[in-house]
Amino acid sequence: MKHSESLSEVNQSVDTSKRTGWRRILSFIGPAYLVSVGYMDPGNWATDIAGGSKFGYQLIxxxxxxxxxxxxxxxxxxxLGIVRGLDLAQASRNAYPKWINIPLFGLAQTAIIACDLAEIIGMAIGLQLLFDLPLIWGISVTIFDTVLLLFLLNKGMRKMEAFIVSMVFIVGLSFLVEMFIVEPSLKEIVKGFExxxxxxxxxxxxxxxxxxxxMPHNLYLHSSLVQTRxxxxxQKGIKEAIKFNFIxxxxxxxxxxxVNAAILILAAAAFYKNGLHEVAEIQDAHKLLQNIFGNVAPALFAIALIAAGQSSTVTGTLAxxxxxxxxxxLRIQPWLRRLITRLLxxxxxxxxxxxxxxxxxxGLLILSQVVLSLQLGFAVIPxxxxxxxxxxxxxxAIKPWVKVLAWISSLMxxxxxxxxxxxxxxxxxSSGGWYLYVIVIPAAILIGLLLLYVFVYPMLSTKKEGHNNVPHGNALDIGSVEKINYTRIGITVDFSKNDRNTIRHALLQGGKHADYYLIHVVETAAARYHGKSVMDYETQSDAENLEKYQNNLKELGYNATAHIGYGGTVTAIVEISKQNNLELLVMGAHGHQGLKDLILGTTxxxxxxxxxxxxxIVR
Incomplete structure (x- = not known):
């Protein structure tokens, strides 16, 4: 069955209705913490360290x-997520023409990959600083984040939120300890807010x-995560949900x-005050912290960086x-989707x-932030x-003064x-490369025109008939229902204990007037290479077993024939079905999931x- 909800595996998985008082408020707490990790990822660290080391407290x-x-x-x-029950991407699909959603997806996915790139680099740097692990190995290790995310999702939304909050707590605690070590000037910090x-x-x-x-991916993510409640x-329930989610x-x-202010203050107190104004990279900050404050501060710094990278990458793949x-x-297997995002x-x-x-x-970290910035307008404006x-x-709908503030913010x-x-x-x-004039500048102009279209289209389309782009189309009239009589029924067998149930269900569908086609596939290596000419022990044994089923059915008054396929199970079953013009195929399911599906396949x-x-399908 298809699911039209955003993040359908955890949609409405946290019930808030049975709680009262503070417990009710706390039941809404969580989604914003998952979002907040994107605001303290390694990309933020790089800009905060650069700002603090070069200009002191000036940029607070x-x-x-x-x-x-x-x-x-x-x-x-x-x-948006609470009131309409749609995330930002789903709302865009409903509001804009179908063709415009393809480049919108491309830009959003590119931004998520760019963001994920920053998390990978940050986590690899953290692993190198803490364990002296080469960066190339640190980057390779991050591929296992996909497994962690699947594990967390299977444990439920609350468990995932608890993991993220614990990561955020580690980051915050690390910087709190470092703040006591560096002892910044409170007077100058206050002046930095001017x-x-x-x-x-x-x-x-x-x-x-x-x-x-x-970050754009946080807007997509938040509009979806609030739907887990x-x-x-x-009217009352929606109003209450909006209020608690704002808190x-x-x-x-x-x-x-x-956390970001702590990083900037740390850089200002540790580097700017010591005349080290050119610290721009995370590795430099770590080395200088060690020189100035000994081993405690840089170790805490590296732990916080790993925690930030780990938690940010989980939210990035969800986005x-x-x-x-x-x-x-488009829905594909969760593990495959996350693996693709991570590999890209x-x-x-x-x-x-x-x-x-x-x-x-x-330099790649800075480039990832530039790519990220390109997509921001395509999320904010819609x-x-x-x-x-x-x-x-x-x-x-938002009040006029909120609307004005939002447009001013987006314009800025x-x-x-x-x-x-x-x-x-x-x-x-300055390098004068041909790619600049052939690829970069034309791409920038096209993206600019697309942004203008995204801004103008909703204002013009209000005069036209509204879109009815529902996820799976509209329900049809079923009309009169007539009994279907199947006369050619295929039954897949594998000589396991499931066969009895599979055959029984097939016989109930056609009775004694139908023809039954018993199908078994020999999967040995020899069968894959030699096909019908193979005569190994397994093939002969399977042929005998299939004949027993055929004779047993004939004794019971059913018309059955045996058909053996060779090599690939799926291909053989499909070929036999087509060759015999089958009208119904009855298959037994073993019920294995997860890792067994990956290893044994899903026939x-x-x-x-x-x-x-x-x-x-019979179980």
Whole structure:
């Protein structure tokens, strides 16, 4: 059965209705903590360290402003998920033409891969700093995160949230201890909250901080995660869910702000005050911490970096699932989807180390943030359109003053990110490569036009008939129901204890008037290579067993014939079904799952996708 819900495996898995008082409020707490880890990932670390080491406490107000913008946008994202029961990607599929959702998915997936790339690099650096593990091995180890995510999802939403919160706690505790070690100046910290004019490198780093703070994948993720809470979908229930989720978001993002501020303050106190103004890379920060404060601070720093990378990568792969299912309505096996996302992020990191060395990872980290910034407008602009729409949001559309603040924030983000992209292109143009004029600049122009279309289309489409793009189409009238008489029925057998049940169900479908085709496939290595000409022991034994079934059925008054296939089970069953024009195929299912499916294969699933006749699965 298909599921149309966002993150269907955990949708409405946390019941809030049976709790009262503080327990009820706490039942809503969780989704924003998963989102908040994206606000303190290794990409943030790089910009915070650069800002603190180069300009001291001057850029703390930029962190605060970024956090307030993030709080506004994340609360809109939660509102969309709660009120409409759709995540941002699903809402985009409903609101925009089908063709536009393909590039929207491509951009969102590219941003998630870029974000995942930052987590991989950060975690690999953390492993190297703590265990002296080479970066190439550290990157290879991160592929096992996919297994961890599957394990956490199977344990339920609350267990996953507990894991993430514990990771966030480790990060926060590590920096709290480091703050006591470095003893920063409280007076100068307070002064850093005062807005100041920015230019040159300070402006560039400020843009980097904003770009690394407000991440597009978090908007997709939050709108989906709030749907894991089950509550009464009446006016009161929805209003209460919005309020409690805002509390959740405010607490979680303020925690993220304190972690980012702690990193910047740490860099300012440890490096800027000691005249070390050029510390920009995470490895440099670790080495200098060791030189200044001994072994305790750098060890805590590395542990926090691993925890941040681990937790951020879990949320990044979840976001990958959401954009694929939302924009394309495409669902593939969870382990495969997460493995693809992780591999697409690992490959560029892997080859960067192989061809350019470990030192090039810092540049790749910055590039990942630039790629991330390109997609931000494609998430923010539709989000504001959707939450402002009184027709779909009914009484929960955002107020005019919130709408104005949201548009100002989005304009600021898009403008600063466009400036960042233009500056990067200007830097690349000094090398004068042909790719710049053939690929980079045309791609930037096309993306700009697409962004303009995404902004304008919802305002124009309100005059037209609304879309009815439901996940699986509309229900049809069943009409009159007539009995179906199957006359040619295939039965797959493997001479296990399941055969009796499989054959019994098949006989009930056709009675004594149908013809039955007993199907068994010989899977030995010899059968795969030699086919029908093989005469090994297993083939002869299987032929005898199949004949016994055939004779047994004839004695009971049923017409049965035996058919042996060779080699690949799925291919052989499909070929026999087609050659004999079968009308129904009855198959026994063994019921193994997970790792056994990977090792032994999933015959039933593969067969039913390749035949055009009904398949009855018997367990």
């Amino acid at each position: 107000w930029i962190l605060l402003m970024s956090n307030l913008i993030a709080l506004l946008l994340q609360s809109l994202s939660a509102r 807005p100041s004019m920015l230019s040159g490198d300070a402006l560039y780093i400020a843009i980097g901080i904003i770009g690394a703070t407000v 089950k509550f009464e979908r009446d 959740d978001t405010a607490v979680a993002l303020n925690l993220a702000f304190f 990958g699932q959401i954009v694929m299912e939302g924009h394309l309505n 992020a690992i490959i560029p990191a892997f080859f960067t180390i192989l061809y350019f060395g470990d030192s090039a990872l810092g 989000l504001i359109h959707f939450t402002s729409d009184k027709k779909t949001m009914k009484g929960f 983000i898009v403008a600063l990110n466009v400036k960042l992209v233009i500056e990067e292109i200007a830097t690349w143009s 039933v699933n593969s067969v039913r996708h390749k035949v055009t006749i009904p398949v009855l």
